[in-house]
Amino acid sequence: MLKKVGRILSVLACLGTFLALIANLPVFFLPWILWFLAAAALMVWLWPAGRTGAFVLIILGAFVYIGALVTEISGGGGTAVAAEGVNPEAGEAIYWGKGKCSTCHSLGDQGSAIRGPNHENVCAKALAERLPARQAAGASHIQTPTDYLVESIADPQAYIVEGFSGAMPKVYLPPVSLNPDEIRAVIVYMQTQGCEADPAAINLPAEILNAATAEVAAGGEFNLVLVGDPAAGRELFFDEAEAAACVKCHTVAGEGEEVGPELTDVAGTQTAAYIFESIMNPSAEIAAGDYEPIQVRLNDGTVLSGIIVAEDEASLTIKDKEGEETVVNRADVDREARYPDVPSIMPSNFGELLTVQQVADLIAFLQESAGVLPAEEEGE
Ligand code: HEC
Numbered sequence: 001m002l003k004k005v006g007r008i009l010s011v012l013a014c015l016g017t018f019l020a021l022i023a024n025l026p027v028f029f030l031p032w033i034l035w036f037l038a039a040a041a042l043m044v045w046l047w048p049a050g051r052t053g054a055f056v057l058i059i060l061g062a063f064v065y066i067g068a069l070v071t072e073i074s075g076g077g078g079t080a081v082a083a084e085g086v087n088p089e090a091g092e093a094i095y096w097g098k099g100k101c102s103t104c105h106s107l108g109d110q111g112s113a114i115r116g117p118n119h120e121n122v123c124a125k126a127l128a129e130r131l132p133a134r135q136a137a138g139a140s141h142i143q144t145p146t147d148y149l150v151e152s153i154a155d156p157q158a159y160i161v162e163g164f165s166g167a168m169p170k171v172y173l174p175p176v177s178l179n180p181d182e183i184r185a186v187i188v189y190m191q192t193q194g195c196e197a198d199p200a201a202i203n204l205p206a207e208i209l210n211a212a213t214a215e216v217a218a219g220g221e222f223n224l225v226l227v228g229d230p231a232a233g234r235e236l237f238f239d240e241a242e243a244a245a246c247v248k249c250h251t252v253a254g255e256g257e258e259v260g261p262e263l264t265d266v267a268g269t270q271t272a273a274y275i276f277e278s279i280m281n282p283s284a285e286i287a288a289g290d291y292e293p294i295q296v297r298l299n300d301g302t303v304l305s306g307i308i309v310a311e312d313e314a315s316l317t318i319k320d321k322e323g324e325e326t327v328v329n330r331a332d333v334d335r336e337a338r339y340p341d342v343p344s345i346m347p348s349n350f351g352e353l354l355t356v357q358q359v360a361d362l363i364a365f366l367q368e369s370a371g372v373l374p375a376e377e378e379g380e
C-alpha cells in the first residue's frame with residue numbers, strides 16, 4: 001500500500017517538474033532539470049516497471065532543457081518575452097538589463113559587481129536589519145520590508161548601508177529612467193529574495209510616479225550646450241601626456257589603473273550633470289566605500305595620503321595616487337584625518353586645466369563607452 005502511494009507520488013513529482021520545465025516557470029533552489037532528473041530517478045527506483053515511461057520523459061526533458069538553453073544563449077525569447085508586467089521575471093530582466101542594477105550589485109553568486117551590497121536575501125535582510133534601523137532613525141513611514149525596498153530606490157541616500165557609498169543613482173531619472181511599472185517589477189524581484197512576491201504591498205511615492213512629468217517641467221536633462229567629441233575625449237582620457245590623463249587612476253573597458261572607480265559604465269547609470277560635477281568638484285561627493293580619502297602621520301614623522309581600501313582594529317590599508325598600497329599599524333599612527341577634512345584624491349583643478357570643450361569631450365567619451373549617446377548626436 002505504502003509502496004503504491006510512493007509510486008504514484010513519484011510519478012506525479014516527475015510529471016509536475018516536467019511541466020514546470022516546459023512552462024519555463026521560475027526555479028527555486030535548483031534548476032528544474034535537476035528536480036526533474038531526481039524525480040525520475042525516484043520513480044524508476046520505486047517502480048521498476050515504469051522504466052520505459054521514465055526514459056521517454058527524460059529524453060523529452062533533455063530536449064526541452066537544451067532548447068531553452070539555446071534560446072537563452074542566442075539571446076532570444078525567454079527573458080524578453082517575460083519582461084512585461086509586474087512580476088519577478090520582468091524584474092529579473094530589468095535588473096540584469098535596462099535597470100543596470102548589475103553594474104553595481106550582484107545577487108548571490110550571480111554577477112560580480114561590488115559597488116553596492118549583494119542582494120542575496122535582501123528582503124529578509126530588510127525585515128531583520130534595515131526595518132529596525134530605519135525605525136530607530138525615526139522613519140516611521142517605513143513599516144514593511146517592501147517599504148524599505150521602495151525607499152532604497154525612491155531615495156537611495158535616505159539610508160546608506162554600512163560600508164557603502166551614496167553612489168546609488170535615482171533609477172527613475174535619466175539616464176536609466178525606469179517607469180513606475182518597471183520599478184514595481186524590480187521591487188517584486190527583490191521581494192523574492194527572502195519574502196513572498198507581493199505587488200500589492202508596493203506603494204510608490206510621488207517622486208517616482210511623477211518622475212516623467214517633473215523632468216519635463218524642469219526643462220529636461222542637464223545640457224552641456226557644447227557637443228562633445230568622443231574621439232577627442234578618448235585621447236584626453238588615455239594619453240598620459242595630456243592634462244586630463246584620467247587613465248592614471250581610472251579604467252575604461254579594462255584599460256587603466258584602478259585607483260578610482262571603473263568608469264566604463266558610469267554614464268549608463270549617472271547623469272551627465274553628475275559626471276560633470278565629479279570632474280569639476282570631486283570632493284563635493286565622495287564615491288566613498290573603497291574611495292574614502294585619508295591622511296595619516298606616523299609616529300616616525302612619515303606622512304601618507306591616499307584612500308582607505310581596508311581597515312580593521314589593528315591596521316589600515318592605504319592606497320596612494322600611484323596605486324601603491326601600504327599597510328599601516330594603528331599603533332604607529334600619530335594622527336589621522338579623513339573626508340571632509342581631507343579632500344578627494346582626485347585632482348580638484350581640472351576646472352583650470354581643461355577647457356569646457358575638453359570636459360564635454362570626456363563626458364561624450366564616457367557616454368559612448370556606456371552605450372548612451374548624447375541626444376544631439378542621435379540620428380547622425
Ligand atoms: C552606480 C551604482 C548602483 C546602481 C546602478 C544601482 N545601485 Fe543599488 N545601491 C548602490 C549602493 C552603493 C548601495 C548602498 C548604499 C545605499 O544604501 O544607498 C545600494 C543599495 C541598494 C539597496 C539596499 C540594499 C540593502 O542591502 O539594504 C537596494 C534594494 C538597491 N540598491 C537596489 C537597486 C536596484 C533595484 C538597482 C537597479 C534598478 C540598483 N540598486 C542600481 C549602488 C547602485
Ligand code: HEC
Pocket residue numbers: 167237244245246247248249250259260261263266274275278279282283285286287288291307321344345346347350362
Ligand atoms: C589621482 C587619481 C585620479 C585622477 C587623475 C582622476 N580621478 Fe576621477 N576619481 C578618483 C577617485 C579616487 C575617485 C573616487 C572618489 C571621489 O568620488 O572623489 C574618482 C571619482 C570619479 C568619478 C565618479 C565616479 C563614480 O562612479 O561616482 C568620475 C566620473 C571621475 N572620477 C572622472 C574622472 C575623469 C574624467 C578624470 C580625468 C579628467 C579623472 N576622474 C581623473 C581618482 C582620480
